[in-house]
Amino acid sequence: MLLFDKKKTSALKHFIILQFKFYLELFLTLHFQKMTTINSIDKTIIDIQKVRAQFPILSRRVNGKLLIYFDNGATAQKPIQVIDAIVYYYINQNANIHRGVHTLSQEITVAYEHARVTIQKHLNAEHAHEIIFTKGTTDSINLVAHSFGKKYITKGDEIIISEMEHHSNILPWQQLCEEKGAILKVIPINDSGELLMDEYEKLLSSKTKIVSVTHISNVLGTINPVKEIIALAHAKNIPVLIDGAQAVPHTKADVQELDADFYCFSAHKLFGPTGVGILYGKEKYLNEMPPYQVGGGTIKTVTFAKTEYADLPLKFEAGTPHIAGGMGLAAAINYVNEIGLDAIAAYEHELLVYATSALNKINGVKIIGEAANKASVISFVVEGLHPFDLGTILDQLGIAVRTGHHCTQPLMQRFGIQGTVRVSFAFYNTKEEIDEFIIGLERAIKMLS
Amino acid sequence: MSIEEIEQEIIEEFEIFDDWMGKYEFLIDMGKSLPMIEEKYKTDDKLIKGCQSRVWMHSELKDGKVIFTADSDAIITKGMVALMVRVLSNHTPDEIINAKLEFVDKIGLTQHLSPTRSNGLVSMIKQMKMDALAYKVK
Structure with missing residues (x-):
């Protein structure tokens, strides 16, 4: 009986060790796979905080507010x-x-x-x-x-x-x-x-x-x-x-x-x-x-x-x-x-989609340029309001946008407008900044209407 | 009232506001009350060049004084036009030519004088003084 028990215990121990080995291997395999997945994702995801820290100007204040720079189409900031x-x-x-x-x-x-x-x-x-x-x-x-x-x-x-x-x-x-x-x-x-x-x-x-x-x-x-x-x-x-x-x-x-x-x-x-x-x-x-x-x-x-x-x-x-x-x-x-330009393109596309949908929710906003294939540049007009006025108020809120004809007067003539407000994003911009911009734009519209 | 007295009056009005929002709202309201230029004068030759927003300015001489009327398609610009018209209109050409217009700095709108602003406040002042000069030499 005792002998049997010993045998049983030893078998049990053996079984447990085998089980442990099996699970350890399984864990390691899965973990390794996960690791490699994470690594491959890393190449297409931008570490936004790390990136922003590399652009000194992004930490400065404009009119008392932390700068939100959406005029990348005019010139981009420097790392x-x-x-x-x-x-x-x-x-x-x-x-x-x-x-x-x-x-x-x-x-x-x-x-x-x-x-x-x-x-x-x-x-x-x-x-x-x-x-x-x-x-x-x-x-x-x-x-x-x-x-x-x-x-x-x-x-x-x-x-x-x-x-x-x-x-x-x-x-x-x-x-x-x-x-x-x-x-x-x-x-x-x-x-x-x-x-x-x-x-x-x-x-x-x-x-x-x-x-x-x-x-x-x-x-x-x-x-x-x-x-x-x-x-x-x-x-x-x-x-x-x-x-x-x-x-x-x-x-x-x-x-x-x-x-x-x-x-x-x-x-x-x-x-x-x-x-x-x-x-x-x-x-x-x-x-x-x-x-x-x-x-x-x-x-x-x-x-x-x-x-x-x-x-x-x-x-x-x-x-x-x-x-x-x-x-x-x-x-x-x-x-x-x-x-990586692929990561940049993917991230900026996210910003483009996010901002486009937010802008479309605001009454009176009309986006100029709705091509199927677009980069992270959005021009818009607000019914009854002048781009210059909107840009001036947004600037007071620390948000840099471009207003005017953007050196494309024949294009403005094509759309029958004097100018637009333009926001253009780079990979250091964030959805939080877009949220701030939308709040600012709504505030500007309210002030100017 | 002399030009300096009107300037002082405007400075006091702006002193009530301690934040930019109040100032701009005041400016916007002033724009809305601007005596509009007659539609027939809203032509390209009355357009002031160098403005991102369009400004039409018309002047005429009445009893030795220059009367300005103006309009703009941008409301903040219109507010600034209204300020300039309020200060300079109904004065003699000499008074207009010699006006120093220090109130712009004192009410915190100096940034609008920077050339990058391209709203044409500078062009506007220049045009008004040019008109005055033209009446003087006539």
Whole structure:
């Protein structure tokens, strides 16, 4: 009996140990799976508190209130990583590039060219020399209009833009048309703020020399089908310029995948410094195009009789560039990639949906731009009230929004309005801020009505 | 009342409010009471440039004094227009040209004088003084 009991006890012990082992393994397996799930989620979720802490300006007060910055479409705030890169340049690296034989100059030349490669990889351009540093999107478009125009545009040629363009993507072409006797054609949009692609196809002809459209509208938030726009133009051998100013902070722009001939953006909307931007251009065009501005750095040899210009990209980079800006831009790109553009797009879409639904609940609010495919930009008007008044009251509440025509007067004419209030979100904005904004807007409407 | 006396009166009226909300509500009410410009003068040539909101300003000379009427499509701007009209209207060209308009600073609306504001308070003052100057040299 005792022996049996001993045996029984030992069997029981054995059983318990087995059971324990089984559950331990099960637990570990499940836990491990959970861990890996959490890890994979981590790559698509933004740690909002950590991110906000990296933007020093977000902790300042405006009119006594903690700043709520919803004017990211105008310019984005800068993370400490970008600020540090600029400060580091001036403290440790300052020298002119591409010139000196001394160590400092050589170090910064390497660093600056490395920044160019960072941008090349980010845009997935084939060559680093297809990346031209400019002052910004406006400067990039002016460069193309001027230089491409000089080479390729003659009397009677046609240039296609769209009804939703920023003045920066209208005026350079308008001026070029006036100079050359060319004709500006405009792709119309529907009431939701989407390009009428049928109309676009009809505009493309043997006279069309270039198409220049925005990737994302700065007012409507519409994400244009740029890949399709490019493919349709390419079917007729027409090159396409894409204004990516509003797109790069929200989405991945792969110039080879899009097959864009030119792509431009500004660093300051991509959390980088002001005064620096990028023009990507296909080698085959950039090589043929004459220099835009000429001077130091753009040459191989100069005599009073003739000048031989440098190869790409220096041909288009006259004078000492914004070196600190280039370093800052590279830091901004690295920063954005660390967070991940997919995570950014997913989070901003959440903010867009949340804010759109909250705005639609307010009496008298009408959203301008209701495209199916939208970035986190919302323009709206309030019946009977002026955007300027709303913006002024919101500012008193510490909420920064944009009001006015947003440099898109033809678009305002299309919708028969003087201007809008625009809120544009970045990944450091939160739903709590949107709640505050909605309360503020309701308060403003009450005060002004 | 002289321009300075009207300015002083406005400063005292604004002193009642210690927060921005009261000030703006007062400004909005003032906008609503602005003597409207006649519809026939609300034309593009009466539009003051440099305003994010539109301001129409008309002036005429009556018995040696300049009479201003104005309107705006934005109510806060209209309030500021009303203030300027109240201060400057019904004075001689010389008085208008020499007005220092220090009340704007004293009632806490200085921020509206900054060029980034683009509401055109500066353009508005400039236009009113230009009109006065034109009457003076006539």
